[in-house]
Amino acid sequence: MANVASARDELDSGSLPVIDPQFELAFSGWYWQITRLDPPHPEIRTSRSLFATQLPSLGGGDEAGKGGTIRHGYVVGPGDKQLRMIEREIDDDEGRYLVQVAANADVIQTQIERFEYALAATFLVLALALLGSTALAVRFGLRPLRVLQQGLAAIRRGEAERISGDFPQDVAPVAAEVNLLLEANRGVVERARTQVGNLAHALKTPLSVILNEANSNSPLLADKVREQADVMRRQVSFYLDRARAAARAGAAGAATEVKPVIEQLVRTFEKVYRDRDIAFVADAPDGLRFRGESQDLTDLIGNLLDNAGKWARTRVVVHTAAQPASEASGRLYFIAEIDDDGPGLDEQERSAALERGRRLDESRPGSGLGLSIVVDVAAAYGGSLRLEPSALGGLRATLRLPRV
DSSP: OHHHHHHHHHHHHTOOOOSSGGGGSTTOSEEEEEEEOSTTOOEEEEOGGGTTOOOOOSSOGGGTTGGGOEEEEEEEOGGGOEEEEEEEEEEETTEEEEEEEEEEHHHHHHHHHHHHHHHHHHHHHHHHHHHHHHHHHHHHHSHHHHHHHHHHHHHHTTSOSSOOSOOOTTTHHHHHHHHHHHHHHHHHHHHHHHHHHHHHHHHHHHHHHHHHHHHTTOTTHHHHHHHHHHHHHHHHHHHHHHHHHHHHHTOSSOOEEHHHHHHHHHHHHHHHTTTTTOEEEEEOOTTOEESSOHHHHHHHHHHHHHHHHHHOSSEEEEEEEEOOOOTTTOOOEEEEEEEEOSOOOOHHHHHHHTSTTOOSOTTSOSOSOHHHHHHHHHHHTTOEEEEEEOTTSSEEEEEEEEBO
């Protein structure tokens, strides 16, 4: 109210200060008008720019701007020019006043248009800057992926064997995993090629024997053919098993729960050796997972359990446990120890037992290929097989395999 009273005093004295010089120029398009509404003291004070004219009210009559609200709109002012005007009623203890301020609508519209143009230009520049920065981010941010794609294309064309180059922290693990996958695939192919070469070499001897017998018109040709055919059948079966195991060992993403496989094998061999009353005991923790195919784990543990069952007197114990991560490679392994209480083997016999086709006792059934297959399959997975004396008095077979 103090401001209103001050304005009223200045109005009464005729010395109200002008905010803008255009309010002093006649018909400049910028006008103000203060009207005292309460009778019996109606009076009007205007800016010099109105030059003896008056501004109309937006609401008409004394109700304009009632309640102290600000009203705004367009009116026709001096010279029949359209004006943009705002008005407000101010009421204090000494009177009611209607304050009106108007300006040329064309001028305001021009200023609005200038502001809109400036705002549009600003947004346009901002949009261009965003598009440019996005294009640069895509071009340089995705460059490592293009290099990765070019590396894969070079490998497909046979121009390179692995992806090389420096990659940022987020892309480097992808390149490393791709290289590991390529190495695994090459390992599968190389192992399969090796098994095929070994098979071809193994078949040369029986084929030569058959040809020699046929050329000499030997009366024992039929028996010799049957004998050598049986040898070839065993060789083909052996190397096919090794080739399949080598291919599965290179497969990505395979994982097998260890405990269910061992428990199933123990139940099976308890039935197989029921007549000899041999007890099979399994000790496998929950959650231990073999990084490989279930069939391979079954073949590995099954061969060792079968061998232990043949030589055990009364008992075979299977114990599995996880090993800490390897410091050199960081890979995770677990061990499976198969103990029996049989006669056991000395150091020389343990070495000989791992040779392909070597049988230490011809009276026992088998081909002599079981332990050597275990050695080959375990090696394909990066594992190993070790034979040593058992605490039960017989033989301990320690199988080391990768885990998840």
